[in-house]
Amino acid sequence: MLDDFLVRAVLAGIGVAIAAAPLGCFVVWRKMAYFGDATSHAAILGVALSLAFSLPLVSGTLAVALIMALVVTSLSGKGFAMDTLLGVMAHSALAAGLVATSFISDVRIDLMAYLFGDILAVAHADLAVIWIGAALVTAVMAFRWSPLLTATLNADLAHASGIDPKREQLVLTLCLAVVVAVAIKVVGVLLIVAMLIIPAAAARPLARNPESMAVGAALIGALSAFLGLRMSYVYDTPTGPSIVCAAAGFFILGLMLGRFRVRAH
Template sequence: MLDDFMIRAALAGIGVAFAAAPLGCFVVWRRMAYFGDATAHAAILGVALSLAFSMSIFVGTMTVALLMALVVNVLSGRGYAMDTLLGVLAHSALAFGLVAVSFISGVRIDLMAYLFGDILAVSRVDLSVIWGGAALVVALIGWRWSALLTSTLNEDLAYASGINPKREQLVLTIALAITVAVAIKVVGVLLIAAMLIIPAAAARPLSRTPEGMAVAAGLIGMLSAIVGLRAAYVLDTPAGPTIVCIAAITFLATSILKSFRHGR
């Protein structure tokens, strides 16, 4: 069954949606959307380094994404506004990454595959990396769920309950780096943040509890992956962006639903 590239692609998309859902909810609740973007953009530098030192792309991108997230963590609150800091870091990492890739001679790299993903070329090994990483992210967030939720609501309430919000922030940072590394093959660095944010935002009007929102985001993400792949096949469009388009249309639909409900 796994011999069919469409099946592999669908499983890869579902795997990414699975990890992105709970993490994406926290990204939305904590207003970290730009943080996710910055981490993802830094991954292109990881791609360049992986190719230069011939290591696995997964390890390279995860390392750089993690470093990026940690640098942002450390630098935040030291004089620059957060969005300025992230704007500087995200775009410089992307630019340095693109420049670094151009230095690598010999191999002609299909840069587009890393910028926009190449979900139809997912191999069995890629698939196991994606599902392994996704399971790790979901397990990590599931384990820290209550503590993460408490620190998201209010840091001082978390301290008063004996939770260290800085440690929980680190958990999210690590989960984000893993997600970026596994999602790069599926949607590419430019659209990873979309897979995090759009399903979660689309799930918001449908949910009354945080857990419900995470599950709904997961379902919307998986549906977008399956429908998007099918649409890409029929319309002969690039697969990654098509998946994101389907998620965006779902967001539009649930938003309209919400305004109707409010209108009554």
């Protein structure tokens, strides 16, 4: 069954949705969109290093995304304006990665596939990496859900409960690096943050509690992947952007349903 490239693509999209959904909720709650941008944009530098040193793609992107996330975390709260710092680092890392790829002459590089994803080219090995990463992130988030939620809601309450907010921030950082590494094949570095934020934002108006928001985000992400692939297959549109457009449609629908529910009450 997995010899069908469309089946592999759907499974890859669902795997990324499952990994990104709970993490995306925390990105929305903590207003970490720029943080996600900086981490994902750094992944293109990891691609260049992986190709230059003949390393597995996931190892290079994971290492660079993790380094970027740790650097940003360490610099936060030390006199730097975070939006400015993240903007500088995100675009500098992306530019450095693009420049680095130009020096790799003995390897044919499809930059568009890395920037916007190439889910239709997902192989069996890629599928295994995506689902292993999704399982790892989901397990960590489930295990640390209560401390992460407490630290997100109120840092003082977290301290009073014996929870270290910086440690929980580090957990989110590690999970974000893993999601970036596994999602680059599906939606590319420029659209990873969209798949983190949009499904979570779409589920927010309809959710009654944090857990239902995470589940709703996973469902919306999976449906977005399926519909985006269907749109790409029927209308011959770019697959990664089509998936994000489908997610944006769910976001608009969620806003409308949320406002209708408020007026009904």
